Amino acid sequence: MMSRLLRGLTQADAGLAALALVLMAVIPLVEILSRPLMGKGIDNAPVVVQHLGLLMAMSGAIAAERFGHLTSLGVMVPRFYVLGQFGAAAVCGVLAWASGALVFSEMSAEQMLAYGMPVWWFQATMPVGFALLGLKLGARCSQQIGAKFLFALSAPVLGAFLAYSFDGDALPLWPWVIGLVLMLSFGAPIFAVLGGLALALFWQEGLPLASIALSHYQITVNPSLPALPLFTLAGLIFAGTGAAQRLGAVFVALFGGGKTGTVIAATVLCSCFTAFTGGSGVTILALGGLLLPLLQGVGYPERKGISLVTSASALGVLLAPSVPLIMYAIIARVPINTMFLAGIVPAVVMVVCLLIFGGYLRNDGNRQESTAGPAFNMAGLRHAAWVAKWELLAPVVAIGSLGTGFATPTESAALTAIYAVLTQAWAHHELDAQKLGACLSQCTQIIGGVMLILGMALGLTNYLVDAGIPDLATEWVQSVTQNKWVFLLALNVFLFAAGALMEIYAAIVVLVPLLLPLAISYGIDPVHFGIIFLANMEMGFLCPPAGMNIYFASAVFKQPIRTVAASVAPALVAIFVGTLMISWLPLLATGLPSLMASFMR
Amino acid sequence: APDKQLRLGTLAPKNSLYHRQLMEVGEAWRAAQGGNAKFVVYPDGSQGGETELARRMRIGQLQGALLSVVGLREIEPSIAALQSMPLLFKSWEEVDYVREKMRPAMEKKFLDKGFVVLAWGDAGWVRFFSKDPAFKPEDYQKMKFFAWGGEADQQEIMKSMGYTPVPLETSDILPSVQTGMINVVPSTPYFALASQVYTMAPNMLEINWAPIVGALVITKKSWDDMTPETQAAVRAASDKAGAQIRTKARQEVEEAVDAMKKRGLVVNKPNAEQMRAWNDLAEKLYTRIRGTLVPAETFDEVFRHLKAYRAGKTK
Numbered sequence A: 001m002m003s004r005l006l007r008g009l010t011q012a013d014a015g016l017a018a019l020a021l022v023l024m025a026v027i028p029l030v031e032i033l034s035r036p037l038m039g040k041g042i043d044n045a046p047v048v049v050q051h052l053g054l055l056m057a058m059s060g061a062i063a064a065e066r067f068g069h070l071t072s073l074g075v076m077v078p079r080f081y082v083l084g085q086f087g088a089a090a091v092c093g094v095l096a097w098a099s100g101a102l103v104f105s106e107m108s109a110e111q112m113l114a115y116g117m118p119v120w121w122f123q124a125t126m127p128v129g130f131a132l133l134g135l136k137l138g139a140r141c142s143q144q145i146g147a148k149f150l151f152a153l154s155a156p157v158l159g160a161f162l163a164y165s166f167d168g169d170a171l172p173l174w175p176w177v178i179g180l181v182l183m184l185s186f187g188a189p190i191f192a193v194l195g196g197l198a199l200a201l202f203w204q205e206g207l208p209l210a211s212i213a214l215s216h217y218q219i220t221v222n223p224s225l226p227a228l229p230l231f232t233l234a235g236l237i238f239a240g241t242g243a244a245q246r247l248g249a250v251f252v253a254l255f256g257g258g259k260t261g262t263v264i265a266a267t268v269l270c271s272c273f274t275a276f277t278g279g280s281g282v283t284i285l286a287l288g289g290l291l292l293p294l295l296q297g298v299g300y301p302e303r304k305g306i307s308l309v310t311s312a313s314a315l316g317v318l319l320a321p322s323v324p325l326i327m328y329a330i331i332a333r334v335p336i337n338t339m340f341l342a343g344i345v346p347a348v349v350m351v352v353c354l355l356i357f358g359g360y361l362r363n364d365g366n367r368q369e370s371t372a373g374p375a376f377n378m379a380g381l382r383h384a385a386w387v388a389k390w391e392l393l394a395p396v397v398a399i400g401s402l403g404t405g406f407a408t409p410t411e412s413a414a415l416t417a418i419y420a421v422l423t424q425a426w427a428h429h430e431l432d433a434q435k436l437g438a439c440l441s442q443c444t445q446i447i448g449g450v451m452l453i454l455g456m457a458l459g460l461t462n463y464l465v466d467a468g469i470p471d472l473a474t475e476w477v478q479s480v481t482q483n484k485w486v487f488l489l490a491l492n493v494f495l496f497a498a499g500a501l502m503e504i505y506a507a508i509v510v511l512v513p514l515l516l517p518l519a520i521s522y523g524i525d526p527v528h529f530g531i532i533f534l535a536n537m538e539m540g541f542l543c544p545p546a547g548m549n550i551y552f553a554s555a556v557f558k559q560p561i562r563t564v565a566a567s568v569a570p571a572l573v574a575i576f577v578g579t580l581m582i583s584w585l586p587l588l589a590t591g592l593p594s595l596m597a598s599f600m601r
Numbered sequence B: 001a002p003d004k005q006l007r008l009g010t011l012a013p014k015n016s017l018y019h020r021q022l023m024e025v026g027e028a029w030r031a032a033q034g035g036n037a038k039f040v041v042y043p044d045g046s047q048g049g050e051t052e053l054a055r056r057m058r059i060g061q062l063q064g065a066l067l068s069v070v071g072l073r074e075i076e077p078s079i080a081a082l083q084s085m086p087l088l089f090k091s092w093e094e095v096d097y098v099r100e101k102m103r104p105a106m107e108k109k110f111l112d113k114g115f116v117v118l119a120w121g122d123a124g125w126v127r128f129f130s131k132d133p134a135f136k137p138e139d140y141q142k143m144k145f146f147a148w149g150g151e152a153d154q155q156e157i158m159k160s161m162g163y164t165p166v167p168l169e170t171s172d173i174l175p176s177v178q179t180g181m182i183n184v185v186p187s188t189p190y191f192a193l194a195s196q197v198y199t200m201a202p203n204m205l206e207i208n209w210a211p212i213v214g215a216l217v218i219t220k221k222s223w224d225d226m227t228p229e230t231q232a233a234v235r236a237a238s239d240k241a242g243a244q245i246r247t248k249a250r251q252e253v254e255e256a257v258d259a260m261k262k263r264g265l266v267v268n269k270p271n272a273e274q275m276r277a278w279n280d281l282a283e284k285l286y287t288r289i290r291g292t293l294v295p296a297e298t299f300d301e302v303f304r305h306l307k308a309y310r311a312g313k314t315k
Ligand code: NA
Pocket: A498, A499, A500, A501, A502, A503, A504, A537, A540, A541, A546, A547, A548
């Protein structure tokens, strides 16, 4: 009895996160329904949903820690694993203190959210969450129960004590930086290293540490942010049912069933799926087991098949409603709809480049396997499309509701998530309560982990802005070259390196504010810049050390990381060519949005 | 690190009138402070939106900010009084008169919340920019209004009067007008020009719905840290900046309307009968606003001052 209660308590994080996510999907729907009735709807609904997002992300992150799903760069020095976890736990202690300071400052000027709930109730999830994360990371330092307790308490308390003693004083930077680099190589979670760096930078100037907590709060409750978990949830649900198989059949029928047709179908399917799953590697998990046998069935070599699925899964980033696309719109303050439109043509260009320059259509070696498959068959396509009608309509629901002015981005995402649940549960009977629970839990953990990284990265960005770095960078680069084409080439090379070294969300949050003013000074449109940026990040998915797709592919296809990394090398070249084309031909990105704008006027 | 820092934030664009005036206040502070004191102005909302600026001041990361009512309300809600009362003010003179009367009490309220008001400014009148031409209140009942996400009370009142508010973020305005999610944007002419809203909603109703007011505030803590001489220098510079912002901003309203007219804006002026309908609507709104959007005593005070001003003028 007691142990069941205890286990229930330790798993409360996942339940709370799932509940918050469900409310985030349901509340916007109630708003849509009550709008034409001019009824009361839900008080302050958008802001309530944003704050539920904070609750969801924080508890999701704690659950992610429990399942070992917080992103790290891997343990390079296993002997010192304990030190990495201890350091991360101490950073969490500092963050708990810093967000506590924020909550106290908010309590002094209480603002109401809705139904008599003050905003700080939700903000209080931050100090509590960071404290719990600190405890759990600390507990990882030992297997022995007594030592576990000792570490769990001492590490975060040490951090909080440091913050309490020195907040507002100017501390030297270098000891911290060295410590953080070591922590990273000992396998500490990325968010803790980023957060530690932001803390150290604010600390060296004697600025209040609550600034970082405020940045984390600011990004988590951003009005466009609820679209992130909701679209991801839709993607996960489709990934967890037979939707992928049905869609695969449609694309195979569309492009003809031969080798060429199957290759094109696989590439398009991976891209479309990633548009929903947001390049979190989920595409490979969902489609890898399905597409590789399909490709091998038409005589495609295994290694090349792995390479194709791994690299094509990186391409959907430019396709609406991908999460990085939304994230860029938020950070660069450009309309989400415009980014959605801008990404369509470049996404197609990327797919074509991958197929042609990646050599995936080339017929090497085994010539006896004919590339001519069964002839295109209209009846077959019609049948496949009918079976997959609910899945094919999902993008229509997502983009249609947004584009026709029926829904805001958050509402459109909520609509899509609920659409996914209803169609898979009722039309296909492939989603039961247990499976839905698993999808909700997985979604909150992914987003919880991402939000931790985003929040800490935004703290870092806030420091860069505070120190006037974007202006300095603009001045410096302008002094080096005035030529736009040279700048674009340099930008691509820089972003390629950044994409390989940085987690995509951290890269968006840190680099966009830094590089956007620079790009604008060369006359580059913010929408075009966004597409260039994300196209480069696609390459980053395929490049060690931060190339997530390689790790996922290695796990799914049971191949060594080195083999997978080598197999995607041609794809990298192809995507780089595509990226250059997108950079040098701005019309590819800006043409469709301006066409639509003149059409709507 | 410098011994003393003054860090000011604003949403106003870099090199705009507002930014330049903040630079002058900062420079006056630095000169009076001496030593290696350093001031930084963060324009373009680089330190976050207005509610964020209020929060960053509260935790001590920023010392001051130039805020519109959106941010000022986070500090002291009763500030919303001046611009939550539609069609109340007939001219800038009336706004100035009432503001001057209420200023000591209002500044005291800010001081109690830990902020010193250095200067008051304004940013023009709110007018309605719509996709289709509209002249009278009922023309707008079939349309959907842009509303700030955070302003729940205001949306409540709009709904109860048969209007449809759609809460959105500022960045969503343009595409939402494009797609028909909203068809009316209440906005100052200056903002409509800068944000290009007028290209999608090219009909402007020429009524002075409400004035947008703003203020330069700094934290009481940083004010108390200054010597009396520094305080005097900062006061003097702020007075000058406030006066500059007020006169220039009013000029900019006219310039903005002219610029938009050249590029296709249609200005719709209500006739006498339509204007009466607007005033009737305002009367109905006042009873709903009193005690909800605006505290009852502040509401009554505004009316008292306005009555006194108009009585003085007719004499
Ligand atoms: Na990356």
